[in-house]
Amino acid sequence: MRRAPAGDEEAGSEQFHSGMPAEHALLGLLALSNDGTGHGYELARQFGPDAPLGNVIRIEPGMVYHHLKKLERLGWVESVPGAAGRPARRPIALSEAGRIEFNRWLAEPVAHTREIRLDFLVKLYFALLLDPRVAVRLVNEQREICQRIIESLSERRKAGHGDDPPSPAHRFGDLVLEMRLAQTEAALAWLDRVGPEAGHAVRTSESAADTA
Amino acid sequence: MRRAPAGDEEAGSEQFHSGMPAEHALLGLLALSNDGTGHGYELARQFGPDAPLGNVIRIEPGMVYHHLKKLERLGWVESVPGAAGRPARRPIALSEAGRIEFNRWLAEPVAHTREIRLDFLVKLYFALLLDPRVAVRLVNEQREICQRIIESLSERRKAGHGDDPPSPAHRFGDLVLEMRLAQTEAALAWLDRVGPEAGHAVRTSESAADTA
DNA sequence: GGGATCATGTAACAGGTTACATGATTCA
DNA sequence: TGAATCATGTAACCTGTTACATGATCCC
Numbered sequence: 001m002r003r004a005p006a007g008d009e010e011a012g013s014e015q016f017h018s019g020m021p022a023e024h025a026l027l028g029l030l031a032l033s034n035d036g037t038g039h040g041y042e043l044a045r046q047f048g049p050d051a052p053l054g055n056v057i058r059i060e061p062g063m064v065y066h067h068l069k070k071l072e073r074l075g076w077v078e079s080v081p082g083a084a085g086r087p088a089r090r091p092i093a094l095s096e097a098g099r100i101e102f103n104r105w106l107a108e109p110v111a112h113t114r115e116i117r118l119d120f121l122v123k124l125y126f127a128l129l130l131d132p133r134v135a136v137r138l139v140n141e142q143r144e145i146c147q148r149i150i151e152s153l154s155e156r157r158k159a160g161h162g163d164d165p166p167s168p169a170h171r172f173g174d175l176v177l178e179m180r181l182a183q184t185e186a187a188l189a190w191l192d193r194v195g196p197e198a199g200h201a202v203r204t205s206e207s208a209a210d211t212a
Numbered sequence: 213m214r215r216a217p218a219g220d221e222e223a224g225s226e227q228f229h230s231g232m233p234a235e236h237a238l239l240g241l242l243a244l245s246n247d248g249t250g251h252g253y254e255l256a257r258q259f260g261p262d263a264p265l266g267n268v269i270r271i272e273p274g275m276v277y278h279h280l281k282k283l284e285r286l287g288w289v290e291s292v293p294g295a296a297g298r299p300a301r302r303p304i305a306l307s308e309a310g311r312i313e314f315n316r317w318l319a320e321p322v323a324h325t326r327e328i329r330l331d332f333l334v335k336l337y338f339a340l341l342l343d344p345r346v347a348v349r350l351v352n353e354q355r356e357i358c359q360r361i362i363e364s365l366s367e368r369r370k371a372g373h374g375d376d377p378p379s380p381a382h383r384f385g386d387l388v389l390e391m392r393l394a395q396t397e398a399a400l401a402w403l404d405r406v407g408p409e410a411g412h413a414v415r416t417s418e419s420a421a422d423t424a
Numbered sequence: 425g426g427g428a429t430c431a432t433g434t435a436a437c438a439g440g441t442t443a444c445a446t447g448a449t450t451c452a
Numbered sequence: 453t454g455a456a457t458c459a460t461g462t463a464a465c466c467t468g469t470t471a472c473a474t475g476a477t478c479c480c
Contacts, residue, residue: 041431052381055388063468065433070467088431088476114329121391125384169264171409172337176267179333179402186398190391197383253459272441277461282439300448300459 020105021119022059023067027076027102028126030094037080039089040065056121068092076101106134109142113149113184116142124194132201139195146188153181232317233331234271235279239288239314240338242306249292251301252277268333280304288313318346321354325361325396328354336406344413351407358400365393 029046030038040061045051047059059067071077076098080091094102106127110120120142127135157177160170241258242250252273257263259271271279283289288310292303306314318339322332332354339347369389372382 039431040433041429044431052384055385060469061431062433062470066468069433090432114326117326117391117395121388124387128384129380168341172264172340173267175336175406175409176333178405179329179399182398182402183329183395186394187391190394193390194387197387251459252461253457256459273459274442274444274461275440278440281461302460 019115019119021057021122022063023071023076024102024105025053025057025059025122025126026064026067026071027094027098028106028122028130030077030092031099031102032126032129036094036099037091039091040068041089043068053122053125056125057118071098074101106130107138109138109145111145113146113180113187116187128198128201132198132205135198136195136202139191139198143188143191143195146184146191149184150181150188153177153184157181231327231331233269233334234275235283235288236314236317237265237269237271237334237338238276238279238283239306239310240318240334240342242289242304243311243314244338244341248306248311249303251303252280253301255280255304265334265337268337269330283310286313318342319350321350321357323357325358325392325399328399340410340413344410344417347410348407348414351403351410355400355403355407358396358403361396362393362400365389365396369393 025047026043029043030036044059044061044064046053047057047064048054068077072079072092076095077092078095080093106123108123110116110123123138124135127138157174160173160177166174237259238255241255242248256271256273256276258265259269259276260266280289284291284304288307289304290307292305318335320335322328322335335350336347339350369386372385372389378386
């Protein structure tokens, strides 16, 4: 469950990986369905090309069954006992524990800039569809984390400028810090554009609730 | 040797992974040493914290021996037969095939924006230390690839704007494309700053050669 | 009938991760 | 003597990947 420390954002840091985006995406698809159930093949299609999620995370059909078995072991999904559809389906239901775990994961921003490309986008996808207010909160918390990363990288860069002329190792270290700064600043600027859009979704869903 | 198609930059594309950055970094460290040899423990230290490479790619000591065995299987390194140092060292030498493979890898820019953080930075580290002209070429070719990625993403974004009002799936697709555009543009801007610095290194090494 | 697609999985393999085992040497 | 560091690795475990096997059903 723990991930490789290879190429970590921060120096070989602590924290358990927020990840398992594939598994949580499966939970999310079940949460999205009306009755909280689905079956392997149907879920697998949502990760193919031409599906919105397929642009962010690609999962081979075989892996879907693999992940579902793991989710069953974790108690986050359950095989529906009675119902077996006409073409030999095996319906899977999101368990209560699974729903709690999914909501926990969904509300949590990612700790590293590199996780924005995959983990954060998957979270955002479900947050926008399930509850725009969760999406707004998620984007705001992610913005704060990006700002903190930027501060920390800026400090480290300033701290490195003690000697002159700088050693090759120092110059390379600066390049690395500047690369990360550039990536994180780009992510922050993008989040600043995304936020208002999610907010708009909140207002429209609120007015829909008002008229209802 | 092939990598997961999960979260690929382009839609579930083809290409073999340029990667194996850990293994190539080990080859690079051997290439950097005067006699092209080294041993596990010494190599492992270069991936710890406080080492320049440790900021980019972290490798646990145990993994170093793992990778060295794999490199030996591939014929890219060889155990030095005679020499065994005082504290039970097992010296490893870069083979001719290993040097060729390393140079091939070093000259190749990465195909995806997400690989810049790890693979490209490792390449740049060795290119700057081994031959600044290789570094300049690498940066320039990487810039071209980033420009092509930006063009392709821009086209895809324009192509998506056919219907109105846009569906939620479309709006999400746009967010994803804008995220990737922002990341790739940030990488390109960074490369534009890195290029001149590498060029400076070329000029100083040339003038050093002139005076020699 | 027969091809597409629905639907589920397994077997075999490749690889990475952690933690531990082992022992020599150095130096306070 | 005993702690730190040098130095090499292995064992157990988990995850992921590919490719294949299996069979039903739908529709022409």
